[in-house]
Amino acid sequence: MVDITDTLDCTGEVCPYPDVKSKRKVKKMNPGEVLEVLVDYPLSAERIPETMESLGHEVLSVDKTGTSAWKILIQIK
């Protein structure tokens, strides 16, 4: 079980806000911290993990928590 440092709730948000907000958020966080991102938009659920990995962060998990709802955990590197 990981300790979640911060949660970013992007439910109801349309593309590209979840992507941009999570990108801005991780910039302000410190190495080792864990960000939880909640999205309900399919493309963002696929995009955010890819973007985070290309930024060098570790994607701990992507869970589908319900109908069109995902929880993404990212560890800042």
Add this chain to the structure above:
Amino acid sequence: MEFWYALVVGLIIGAIFGFILQRGRFCMNSAFRDIILLKEYKLAKAVLVSLAVLMVGFAIFAFGDVIELAPKAFKPWAAIVGGLVFGIGMVLAAGCASGTTYRVGEGMVGSLVAGIGLTFGAVITAGGFLSGAKAYLQDELVGDVTPSGSPIIMLIVGIVGLALMFFFWGWPAIKRKRDANEPLIKTDNLVEQTFKKAYPWWVTGILIGIILTAGYVASNGVVGITGGWMNIRGWFMSYEDPASSVMWSGFIIFGIIIGAFVSAYIGGEFKLRVPKDGLTLLKQLLGGILMGFGAVTAMGCNVTNILGGVPQLSIHSIVTGVFIVLGCWVAAYVLFMWRKD
């Protein structure tokens, strides 16, 4: 065209198109915007693949005299201004004309609002108080260039394009998989991959190319989105008797929404979603109106111009396409990259 032909064939082609759009998350707004915003190129690659497939597809059917090519006459100012306004509009609306339409089927209320804005913007530009501006841009500021659709050149460009993309993008990926001893195509869960999972970009591109070629063959004309929304509005307001008016493009729109709904529902991705703040809805409405103005002025939205005109090598559509991309980049920069916080 017979009413029943338009109803049945329009709905079927629209539904398959909508299904592919939803599975492939195919939206030109995301495709162009994310080139600069996220340095993410998959959807842009899907657009290029679909263009090459469409060139080959249109050329083959033109050779066989099944379809007549109809590249648009070049109206420079209409293409430049219409394209720019459309590109800015789609960033605000959070979806191009086709992206907005398929997301209605996913249950996104904001996209329905954008679709209504698109219709409104198109109607006031076609015949309302912005029609003067449109006429000025289309007719006053130009000398038309007569277009020449040449199937041979389309065929050559399409095949060379496909070969280059295979060489630079496809082959390295195949080699990588072979080195890692992974199967090239996983066939064990083909049904699930077809109906439940997101498609890889190249599959999306090929399928979009095939279905829009089918759409051209079925109606001897390019598939359009904006015209379809206007068609539906006319139908609802019953200027014409619904049964006597042939609503080909309107049925395509209904088909897209139905197809995207089915796709999203099977994939567990259908949900009614409303943006949390009203400002987002207002932005999407405004974006839709801008897209409507841009589409009618440039004589086509992103589907008619980029996926219909560019494969026919219409100069008008190519210029419109370039300015849609530029408008999209300007708006994306101002909205999302200006503030560095």
